[in-house]
Amino acid sequence: MEDEPAVLIRDAAFCWPDGEFAIEVDEFALARGERLLLLGASGAGKSTLLNLIGGFLRPRSGQITVLGQALSDLGQTALDRFRADNFGVIFQMFNLLPYLSVLDNVLIPLRFSRQRRQQAGDAHACAERLLSRLGVAQNLHSRPAAHLSVGQQQRVAAARAMIGAPHIILADEPTSALDHDNAGKFLDLLQAETESTGAALLMVSHDMRVADHFDRVIDLTSIARTDGRNSEACCG
Amino acid sequence: MLRLILLSLLNRRTTALLSILGIAVSVTLLLGVEKLRVSARDSFASTISGTDLIVGARAGDIQLLLYAVFRIGDATNNIGWDSYREIAARPEIDWIVPLSLGDSHRGFRVVGTDAGFFTHYKYRQDKGLEFAAGQPFSDMFDAVIGAEVAAALGYGLDSRITLTHGTGALTGADHDNLPFRIAGILKPTGTPVDRAIHVGLPAIEAIHLDWRSGSRIEGLNITEEKVRAMNPASLQPRAITAALVGLRSPIQTFQFQRYVNGYRKEPLSAILPGVALSRLWALIGIGERALGAVAILVVMTALLGLVTTIYATLNERRREMAILRANGASPYHIVLLLVTESAILTFSGAVLGTMILYGLILMLRSAFEAGFGLQLTLTLPSAREWLFFVLVLGAGLLAGLIPALRAYRHSLADGMTIRS
Known part of the structure; x- marks a missing residue:
């Protein structure tokens, strides 16, 4: 089990029910602890791929295996639990619930995963430690999330993705709302944190400049074929 | 969560x-x-309480309840005064209050009764009638009015009123030769008592001295002085409409009801007000x-x-x-x-x-x-x-x-x- 890659995709095909967009992935692998940058223009299917890996979407054919577990073998409830246990997610923006405090936002994943709750130990101490390491000052922890700058919010989102040590961090353009300096700092912190927890990081972006924070950079077009209306994946 | x-x-x-x-x-x-x-x-349900039986001429229990308590509709028949006296003399009787209906005043019913009405009429678990002003009638031409009558017609103590024969607003049917003085005003009760004008039985008899078979006898010219000069025995009513009865012991209720229902000299009915009230409520519910x-x-x-x-x-x-x-x-x-x-x-x-x-x-x-x-x-x-x-x-x-x-x-x- 431990030798299984974090993510392995073979011959997966997916199309949105409206037939507007389809994606086919012949082969894709993310090793454990690997930091991988997936480059692609907007609308190229990056988010769809993340949704497939996270189990939010199910492929119409092919196999997606996460940490040795074939997602197709899991029922809806088991899949929800598996995701809660093993994935940390960072969005492009609007990551936080504005009415919760910074600390409460970080603690959200622990509400839904017992495994991560156990791994976090003392939840509050763990959240505060993560926040401090990600450079969110102590005096902000009890503030409503809505009061933070976008840069601070992204770092809170990173702390939340990592609390309870999930094995895989999915990040969907987390730096696109940040300026160059802040993006660099954010990725430094993300890199350091994933290194210390051993989590694999899969980040999708259209920004080539962030490439040096990653072990490997691949272009989406090299692993996936995407298509517009009436694609083969939809029909076949 | x-x-x-x-x-x-x-x-x-x-x-x-x-x-x-x-x-x-x-x-x-x-x-x-x-x-x-x-x-x-x-x-x-507590429009009337403390009364064990209501006695009237033979009728359905709801009809008797409607005219005796709610003053709705008219009695088809009366109780003869002799029958009333005989019933009143029974040993089971604790108290009995006569009711004589048939006249009105500007749309409000007039109830001929005696002073016992004000002590024995109870509503809502033993709540008795109370006077907002004045007292029960002491003089023959005294009247006691309910709260709603007083409010609607703006009457106070010592106001003078004349009664009307019958319950409609017939012109020329006024008993205007014998005016009444308001001696008492009752507090609101939420019962039909609020809408009634109470006078003594002899007064009812007196205002009908010049009436026979529903029309006025011309030329008799009865005045207050003449009435006061009359022998009280001649103002004894010949009939009443109904009577409220309180018994010495509630155990005797059914026995006494059977006695009244089987009364030989004229057809009478005795009803239990509680039972009739709940049957009536089921109808209007x-x-x-x-x-x-x-x-x-x-x-x-x-x-x-x-x-x-x-x-x-x-x-x-x-x-x-x-x-x-x-x-x-x-x-x-x-x-x-x-x-x-x-x-x-x-x-x-x-x-x-x-x-x-x-x-x-x-x-x-x-x-x-x-x-x-x-x-x-x-x-x-x-x-x-x-x-x-x-x-x-x-x-x-x-x-x-x-x-x-x-x-x-x-x-x-x-x-x-x-x-x-």
Whole structure:
């Protein structure tokens, strides 16, 4: 089990029910602890791929295996639990619930995963430690999330993705709302944190400049074929 | 989870408060209607109490009750004075009060009776008649009027009134040769007593001295002086309409009822007022059910409003759901979130509504009692009220399911994609 890659995709095909967009992935692998940058223009299917890996979407054919577990073998409830246990997610923006405090936002994943709750130990101490390491000052922890700058919010989102040590961090353009300096700092912190927890990081972006924070950079077009209306994946 | 919902609601406190208020008002109405209904039924059922039997000419029990107590309709026949005297002399009798009906004053019924009426007529568990002003009649041409008569016609003590023969407003049928003086005004009771004018039996006899078979005998010219000069025995009534009877022991009630019903000299009936009252209520109770139906419709409207409110916020909360979903919440968590939310809103609304109702009762009970004779008691909610409370909560939960199912479909379709 431990030798299984974090993510392995073979011959997966997916199309949105409206037939507007389809994606086919012949082969894709993310090793454990690997930091991988997936480059692609907007609308190229990056988010769809993340949704497939996270189990939010199910492929119409092919196999997606996460940490040795074939997602197709899991029922809806088991899949929800598996995701809660093993994935940390960072969005492009609007990551936080504005009415919760910074600390409460970080603690959200622990509400839904017992495994991560156990791994976090003392939840509050763990959240505060993560926040401090990600450079969110102590005096902000009890503030409503809505009061933070976008840069601070992204770092809170990173702390939340990592609390309870999930094995895989999915990040969907987390730096696109940040300026160059802040993006660099954010990725430094993300890199350091994933290194210390051993989590694999899969980040999708259209920004080539962030490439040096990653072990490997691949272009989406090299692993996936995407298509517009009436694609083969939809029909076949 | 609960903390999350509460904080989320707090974030939308204006709409949340409005939803709570809408439910509160409807619950106030629902429980208020229920309270009024029970109160109306109780005060109807206790229109007359302490009276064991009502005796009248042979008639159905509801008819006898209607004319003897509610003064609605007319008696088909009378009780002869001799029969009355014979019944009154029975050893079982504790007290007996005669009632003589048939005259009116500006739309209000006149009741010929004796002073015993003011001590023996009880309503609402042994509440006796009380005087707001004056006292029972002491003179032959004294009248005691109910609270509603006094208020409607603006009469005070010592006002002079003339009675009208019959119950319609016939012109030329006035007993204007013999005016009455108002000697007493009763406090409101919420019973037909409020709408009655009480005079002594001899006075009834006196004003009819110049009447035979429903028309006036011309030229007799009866005056107050002539009446006062007459021998009291000649003012003895020949017949009365009904009598209220109190027995020495309630055990004798049925036995005495059989005695009256089997009275040989003329056909008479004796009825138990409580039984007749509940039968009458069953007849007119349809109105109460209509009122209840309206209240239920109001609650449904409020719940529809709740669904609309939650439904309308779903789109702007789609991001909130997606964030929770990406951080491990299952679609079932999302459903639970929304159903719990509507449960919280409904529960708060129901509790607030109940509190508003009790506050209103506390403030308005005396006004209600004075104005409508309805007694609103500040008791703990009845089993039926609890049932309503639980039903409203259940309906709130069901209502919460509608937006919850939509959010469920959203969250399945959205996945971790944030749409805003």
